[in-house]
Amino acid sequence: MPFKKSSLIAYIILFCATGELLVRLDQSWDPLNHAPQIISIETEESIIKQAIDKDQFQTNERQLRIMILGDSYIYGGGINPWEKFSKQLPNFLKNGTFANRELCILDVSRPSNNTLDNALTLAHYGPRFKPHIVFWAYNYNDILGGLKQDQNNQNSPSVTAPKRTKKKITGLKSITKRIYNASQLLSYLSHSLQNELKLRGITPPFGDFHDLTQKAYQTNSPAWQETQTLLKEATRQCQDIGCRLILYKLPEFNLLESPKLFRKVDEQMDGFCNQLPLTYRNGLNDFDRSVGQDFRISKYDGHPNARAHQKLAEIAAALIQDPN
Structure with a gap:
C-alpha cells in the first residue's frame, strides 16, 4: 500500500x-x-511622426490630416505591417470626397494602450499635428488604468511623446498573477477554461473578463467614471483644435457570435457616447451576423486579422467622408 x-x-x-x-x-x-x-510596445515610426517629433512638420490647405489612436487591435498586432488599418485606409479615401487632397495619416496607436494613454497621446500630438480627423479605436479593456494611475504625467506639459502608463496590479489579482507566473500550467488551465466558456457565450464567473464585462462599466464604477472624464476631455481638446473625433468601439473578433457577453459594456458606451459632440460607432453592428473565424486571428484571441483591418478601413473611410 x-x-x-x-x-x-x-x-x-x-x-x-x-x-x-x-x-x-x-x-x-x-x-x-x-x-x-x-509584441513591441511602441508607436509606428513614420516620416510624419518624425517630423512632428522634431518640430519640423508643416501644415497646408491641401492636406487631409488624420490621426489614429488605439491599442494593438488597430495597430495591427499579429498581421503583416502593410495589411494594417492605417496602410489600407488611403485605398478607400483616394477616390472619394478627398481624392484631390494630400493624405497625411499619423498612426500613433500603440499595443497595450488604455484610455489614459490614448488621451495623453491626443493631448501631445493634437496641437502639433492639427488633425482634421481623429479616429480613436476603442477597445472594451481600455478602461483598465485611469486618472489616478498617472496624474503627474497627465498634468505635466512635455515636448516629448508620452510614455505608456504603468499598469498597477493590486489585491487578489496581484496574488493570482504571482501564482500564474510560478506555474504556467495553472495559468494555462485557468485561461483555457475561461476561453471555452466565452466561446460558448458564457461569462466566466471569475477572472479579468468577468470583471471587465460585469463590473468595470457599472454606473458607480470608478474606472468607468474616470473613462467618461477622459473621453469628455478628449472631445473638448478636439473642439479646441477644430477637428472631428470619431470614436469607434471595436468588437472582440473571436466572439462576434456572442454579442450578449458585452451587453452591459455596450449599453453604457452607447448611452454615454451618443450624448457627446463626436461621431460614435459601435463596431459590433458593422460585423453583425458575421462569423468570427472570418475576421479573427485565432480562436482564442480577439485581435482582427488582415481581412478585418480592410473592412475597418473601408468603414472608417465612409465615416470620414460622411459630414454627418
Missing part, C-alpha cells in the same frame, strides 16, 4: 512537470495568445 501511494505521488509530480514543460514550449511558439508582451 505505501508503495502504491508513493507511486501515485510520483506519477502526479511527473504529470505536472510534463504538463508545465509542454505548456511553456507551446507558449514560446504562440506569443500572440500566450505572451502578448512580446
